Amino acid sequence: MNRVMLVLLTALAPISWGTTYLVTTELLPPGHPLFAALLRSLPAGLLAVVVSRRLPHGSWWWKSMALGALNIGAFFPLLFLAAERLPGGVAAAVAGAQPVIVLALGSLVLQERIRPLTAAAAVVGAGGVALVVLGPAADLDLWGVLAALGGVTATGMGMILTKRWGRPSGVGPVAYAGWQLGAGGLLLLPVTLLVEGVPSRIDGEATLGYLWLGTVGGIVAYSLWFRGVQQLPVIVPGLLALLSPIVATLLGALVAGEWFTPLQAIGFVLTLGALVLGQIVARPAAGPGRPAASAVAPVLTAPR
Numbered sequence: 001m002n003r004v005m006l007v008l009l010t011a012l013a014p015i016s017w018g019t020t021y022l023v024t025t026e027l028l029p030p031g032h033p034l035f036a037a038l039l040r041s042l043p044a045g046l047l048a049v050v051v052s053r054r055l056p057h058g059s060w061w062w063k064s065m066a067l068g069a070l071n072i073g074a075f076f077p078l079l080f081l082a083a084e085r086l087p088g089g090v091a092a093a094v095a096g097a098q099p100v101i102v103l104a105l106g107s108l109v110l111q112e113r114i115r116p117l118t119a120a121a122a123v124v125g126a127g128g129v130a131l132v133v134l135g136p137a138a139d140l141d142l143w144g145v146l147a148a149l150g151g152v153t154a155t156g157m158g159m160i161l162t163k164r165w166g167r168p169s170g171v172g173p174v175a176y177a178g179w180q181l182g183a184g185g186l187l188l189l190p191v192t193l194l195v196e197g198v199p200s201r202i203d204g205e206a207t208l209g210y211l212w213l214g215t216v217g218g219i220v221a222y223s224l225w226f227r228g229v230q231q232l233p234v235i236v237p238g239l240l241a242l243l244s245p246i247v248a249t250l251l252g253a254l255v256a257g258e259w260f261t262p263l264q265a266i267g268f269v270l271t272l273g274a275l276v277l278g279q280i281v282a283r284p285a286a287g288p289g290r291p292a293a294s295a296v297a298p299v300l301t302a303p304r
Contacts, residue, residue: 007279010228011240013221018247020217024080027209029199033084034192037076039210042185044218048178054171056179063165064179070158072184078151085144096129096245097149101156102238109160110234117281118235125242125274131267132249162229177222239278242271
């Protein structure tokens, strides 16, 4: 698979995640972020394991639990909590800080050199998203903002460890995503039952919402995402994550029927510009007589 196709397929994940906020506020029963996180992760994870017929082995039992805790167990409930406490695309827009977080963690954990243009793209992207947040309709609830920041920090660390540990030989992206979704769901199960329980009523709209989040936003998106994280330079998926707030804010505006302010429009332009710049800067040049295979970065630790 060439680099362009890999980037495009990886981009489908944050695009689908951008619908989470609209689905949560419009379809799901309110006050149950843990239950929503549980249904998004556990059924899809178990189904992926059954279909792929692959279980973790050796050190991958604890690695799957650690990745599942970061990417799913912590991220999902914080995501849904932010979606409930923040309007429209604001919750997703706070996630604009993720490229900066990923860049810093990549330097600390993966020892990746921070290029000035890459850092500039991350900062401009975060600033562009911040301009979108500063629209007149933005209602910044403190706990909602903290939940969103906590969620992107957890999944940022999960992204770095996914890159560092790679994927076991012979294990496909669906099975790999299923391990993490299943592990995260199992961690969420007792907490959900003790803290929230089951909503008193789940109607047809809620059922469709849970199905969408578990399939398109769950196993499909995470299979594409983890493959991209492992094969691309870490800043590339970090910047692609900016597509989530773009999609979320666009959907929120379409539902509310509101026009963007000039400040928000500038923010969108800056965000998209940073995304494009990051893809160009992160692409290594091939030397004479040497194929650009390094454009798909290998994992730093051999899978076991």
